[in-house]
Amino acid sequence: MKKTFPLSLLICAVVTVGCSKSQGGMPAASNEYAVETVKTTEASTTVSYPATIKGQQDIEIRPKVSGFITRLCVDEGAYVRKGQLLFTIDNVQYVEAVKSAQAQINVITTNISTQKLTVDNKKMLLEKKIISEYDYQVAENQLKSLQAQLEQAQAQLASARENLRYCSVTSPANGYVGTIPYRVGSLVSGQSAQALTTVSDNNVMHVYFSMTEKDLLTLSRESGGVNGAIDNMPEVSLQLADGSTYDMKGKITTASGVIDQSTGSVSMRASFENPRKILRSGGSAVILFPTVVKEAVVIPQKCTFEIQEKKFVYVVGSDNKVKSREIEVLSQNDGTNYIVTSGLKSGERIVVDVVTNLKDDMEIKPITPEQAAKNIDQAAEDLKNRKM
Secondary structure, three states: OOOOOOHHHHHHHHHHOOOOOOOOOOOHHHOEEEEEEOOEEEEEEEEEEEEEEEEEEEEEEOOOOOEEEEEEOOOOOOEEOOOOEEEEEOOHHHHHHHHHHHHHHHHHHHHHHHHHHHHHHHHHHHHOOOOOHHHHHHHHHHHHHHHHHHHHHHHHHHHHHHHHHHOEEEOOOOEEEOOOOOOOOOEEOOOOOOOOEEEEEEEEEEEEEEEEHHHHHHHHHHHOOHHHHHHHOOOEEEEOOOOOEOOOOEEEEEEEEEEEOOOOEEEEEEEEEOOOOOOOOOOEEEEEEEEEEEEEEEEEHHHOEEEOOEEEEEEEOOOOEEEEEEEEEOOOOOOOEEEEEEOOOOOOEEEOOOHHHOOOOOEOEEEOHHHHHHHHHHHHHHHHHOOO
16 A cells, blocks of 8 residues: 655655755755865856956036136036037236236336337446446446336236136047036136046056055965066956946056055056947946866855855765854855865865755765765655645
8 A cells, every 4th residue: 555645745755855956965854965076177267356347537627717608518428529628717807917917028028118219228338437336336236227117918828828728628648538527607716626627548447456465465475576576467357337348458557555454455457448438437347257266175155054154064974974163255256156265175075965964973875976866856756746
């Protein structure tokens, strides 16, 4: 006579034995659990770092003279060339300053001409001993004073012309125009709280991120210094804000010489070509840094469990009794496996599935993951055919 089991109990048994067909264990009643021997291998992983995107040059455009904006020559987001006109500032007072400085020069120049005649005349009278040396020297000193006034007036004229030129605000480099907070009629000056705009050179983008001091020291030791580490660093990828990966690789170019004491990290910079202008200054992204771990211990994530944010596995002893053990893993993972940094070594056996059913010193019957998969398939087939 065949024994029959409630359907709910059978379903529970199938669920318990594993979540995939590749690995799993048998129901607790059978005391069979999938066990694997830990081996070392070379593992590749990707370390991610939050990053900020900046243009090769982000130049704040500020006025050198004060006045009202009379014209906006570009719009936000426009691409401009070096020397292209961006803004004009009311120049009436600066035009008048140029005229005044020029008039002052004309007056002084005329006075110098007159004084030269006086000096020549005084010199002739001195030679005839009609006047004293003192009278001649006074006339000559007055000429030198006028010549000094001329130099001062010429400097004032140059300054006035420079201020007049500054009324036309031009771009110092090729790039894209940022936000324009001031419009026509706004009063601006060099002390204004905000810049007129920002021009960003986006041909090459600099992406800034922070690497831990420990990681940088490890790379530096392996490469004989920071510069050697930077030269040997692999090309990096950039994950954009929408989750997509930028289609061009970048290269890490510099590392800050100062460690941030508040975070214990070092500022790094990677450079990316930007021919299609997809990257914009001020954007956020994630640097994806590929790393290779030699002689790594790689285990499935499902064979671990957590207690107070610490990870544990069940290690199987020679007597087939299990014992929980804390392990440390890399924070970066592929979503399926962990790379163990401490707690396990090659040759040890661990339970790879259904670890929630286990307790310390519990004796199990080890089976291979393949056997566990067959048992799961058989249980599912039995359920389908209602043979159990």
